[in-house]
Amino acid sequence: MPSVSSDALIVLTLPDGSTREVAPGTLARDVVGSIGARLLQASVAVAVDGEVQDLMTPLRKSGAFVVITDKDPRALAVLRHSGAHILATAVRRLRPDAKIGFGPAIDDGFYYDFEVETPFTPEDLAAFEAEMKKVVAEKYPFMREEVSLDEAKVRFADDPLKLERLADFEGTDEVISTYTDGPFIDLCRGPHVPDTSHLKHFKLLHTAGAYWRGDVKRQMLQRIYATAFFKKDELETHLHNLEEAKKRDHRVLGKSLGLFQIFPQAPGAAFWTPKGTQLYNTLEGFVRERQKEAFQEIKTPLLYNKKLWEQSGHWGKYKENMFLVLDNETGEHDMSLKPMNCPSHHVLYASEKHSYRELPVRYVTFDVLHRNELSGALSGLTRVRQFSQDDCHVYLREDQIESEVKFLMDFILSYYDTFGLTARLKFATRPEQRIGSDELWDRAEGALRAALESTGREYEMKEGDGAFYGPKIDFDVTDSIGRAWQLGTIQLDYNAPERFDLSYTGEDNAPHRPVVIHRAVSGSFERFIAILIEHFGGAFPVWLAPEQVRVIPIAIDYNEHAQALVTRLKAHGIRATLDARNETLNYRVREGEVEKVPYMCVIGRREAEEQTVALRARGGGKKQDILSQDAFLERVLEEVRTRALPVPAEKAAAAEADA
Structure with missing residues (x-):
């Protein structure tokens, strides 16, 4: 290795506080090997300053250096990503005509997209799975290579989907890398496990259609879904839960129990039967009862002109998800059914004067909302176009944020306890597409995070996943068969008070800006009822059962x-x-x-x-x-x-x- 000045060396800090100094470009596996041969054998990947990379990726920056073994939760995503490549390897062996798309790890497994003339059959999946086992047994190493854009185009000349992806690299300095396992080569950032033999416990699940790059105007690909685990018993438990989930499918149970139906005359909207309506009203009544002391229920209109949505920012950021209505006077689609309640609550709050003494003001509503979801995305009650939320907006002083977040958090968590649902908290920060200045976002994120930490509850980070108007705390609940559902939310908004000129009279008798908190507990009642149907398998608690x-x-x-x-x-x-x-x-x-x-x-x-x-x-x-x-x-x-x-x-x- 050529000599490198100490100024150019990468400094890696190990968990015990010791350091390693290495030249830029050193492979991570070499550093792990220098720590211990047994550790190298057990390693799946590494993390540098929290960023996961595989053992074959060159090190490019200094920072905390952690070796990831199969005991680290982050290892599972690496294994599953590798599983997707092994799947593609098997498919290309048996179906050389298949054009390859992409194959990421997802929350409960992985998938890979292929372009083929005819859809895959269950027999195809069985053959692919058998071929994957052969690839695993052959113990191919995942060989990483960094290449130029021109070289990558040559390597993927027969794969039009990959060539289209390569076009995105034009004019950038992004590193282009390929991975080879045996005869198969793929365009990929990684990370991957050291070799194919790590994928011991996996299962191909089913196929589905998927538009190329999520664009309904593009060609339909065949997506193969699969899952993988490091341990056999974990795979078996997961497969058991999948079978249990099929039995509990709310679309099937909802019909067999006579709760709701969805007809083609109103796609994305539920027809509630007498039993289903009883269930719905019982749930809504429970929410009303819990909120009657500390919240003020209001009702607001369904239809608004675009001026309101321009003022709120939805017309520019959310218009494609709104149902637009033709205004007979202007001849333009400059009216819309409301997709959310926030702006209407702001209008009502701004119509009256408020004193600092009456804050926080909590408006809650159960109004019907409409969102223009793609027809292909509609699914039972979990993805609909018409729904109602237990939607609340709180108008408060900045000095009340901490106490209000604690109050709302306790309110939400105790609600889930009623149904035997456990929740994890996630803190979501500013997304790329947003409104408001960085200064306002700094204040909002700082205030909400401080309030969250003051509760002493553990939470995870969701960088870049906030609402377009503010950061949020999300509540992911786990049901009786271990599935996670994103439900409640507490969102802190400094933008709405500015846009709607909201104010209250302070102790100094001068006007001040309030802060707005957006709060939902059930999310939509439709989706929450779907979750409850599956959580209880249709066997509702006596208090909730339509027929007791x-x-x-x-x-x-x-x-x-x-x-x-x-x-x-x-x-x-x-x-x-x-x-x-x-x-x-x-x-x-x-x-x-x-x-x-x-x-x-x-x-x-x-x-x-x-x-x-x-x-x-x-x-x-x-x-x-x-x-x-x-x-x-x-x-x-x-x-x-x-x-x-x-x-x-x-x-x-x-x-x-x-x-």
């Missing part, structure tokens, strides 16, 4: 007694129904089980005479408990009052076995 009790008389002789019980339950606010159809008892009980009714009360001769019920609890199998009507009524009322969560079937079975 079904009373079933054994024979016509006991119909009157059964109806009397239904009437009594309803008088106490319990949602009870009578099933006195001319069907067998087993048929009616089985139907109640399929429809996931929490409680079924069977009424026969003894129950009619003794004022009792033969109670079948959901998930209890064929077990029947004999309870007095009074005891049963008290039990249901207590579960509703406490909003008790359902006991998982496996726990119920264990408790029964112990008894």
Whole structure:
């Protein structure tokens, strides 16, 4: 190695505080090897100042140097990215005609896009997976090479998708790198595992269509989705959860339970059945109840002219997602259905004078919103065009930010606790496309981060993922089968008060600018209900279930007694129904089980005479408990009052076995 002046050396600081000085361009694997041969053998990649790179990438900057093994959470993304390349290797072996796109790691696996004349079949996927196992067994090293733009064009002359990507490098000084594993070469930044043998536990899942570069005007590619883990049991657990997710699909359960439907006459909007409407209203009523003391509910119009959206910044930053309406007077599409509530709340706040004493002012609304989602992106209740949010905007003084964030955070987290949902906090900073000066963003990010840290709660960073008007705290909840959903948010906005000239009269009797916090808890009710359907598998807690009790008389002789019980339950606010159809008892009980009714009360001769019920609890199998009507009524009322969560079937079975 040629001599290098000490000024030009890269200084790497190891976790124990010691340092290594190396020449620029030194491979990361050489540094790891100098630390220890066993560490090199266990290493997957490294991180330099938090930036992950593989062992074959030259080092170019000084900083903290951390060796990443398979025990580091960051290693999984490296493994999965390599899995995508191994998938492409296998596909090109069996289908040389396939044009290659890109293959990134994603949250729960990886994918690769291919351009082919006919869609891949399940048989194709089985063949690709078998070929991947051969590539893994061949233990090809991932060889990295940095090349010029001209050389890259030569190497990918037969891959038009890669050539198009290379055009983006024109006139830049960005490093162009390729990776080779065996006969396959790909244009890629990395990072990758040292060789293909690291991909031991993986599974190809399914295919889907995907537009090239996400542009609906471009050609449709075939995307193969897959997943991978370092440990076999982790893969098996993930695959089990995927199967469980299929069973819980809200689109299937929503229809089978008679909750909602979506028709082609209104794409992206739900038709709620009587049962679904009961569920929706119960949830909304719960939110209203929790907010009635500290929040002021308002209603605002659905349609606005573009002046409002220009003032808010949405016309310039969000117009393509808005449903525009033709103004008959101007002949232009300069009206819009509202995609969010913020500007209308600002207009109402600005219409009155406010004193510092009355702040914070918390406006909350449940108005209908519309967003022009692409038709191909619509999916059940999770991606819709019409929805409602439990939307709140708080107008407050700067000195109230810390206490308000704590109040809102406790409010949101306790809401999720009610449903057995756990949440992780993420702090999102300024995006590239934004409004407002850097000075305002500095203030907003500093204030919100300080408020977040004052709560003492752990959080993750989401650089560049803030709203276009301000930084935010996002709440990612985890459901009963381990899936993460981004739901609630607390967003700090210094821009809206400037744009809408919002003010309050301070203690000095002079006007001051308030700060605005945008807060949502459920996100949209539609999406939250979809999550709840899948979280509970359709077996809702008693308080939330559209039908809480079904009373079933054994024979016509006991119909009157059964109806009397239904009437009594309803008088106490319990949602009870009578099933006195001319069907067998087993048929009616089985139907109640399929429809996931929490409680079924069977009424026969003894129950009619003794004022009792033969109670079948959901998930209890064929077990029947004999309870007095009074005891049963008290039990249901207590579960509703406490909003008790359902006991998982496996726990119920264990408790029964112990008894």
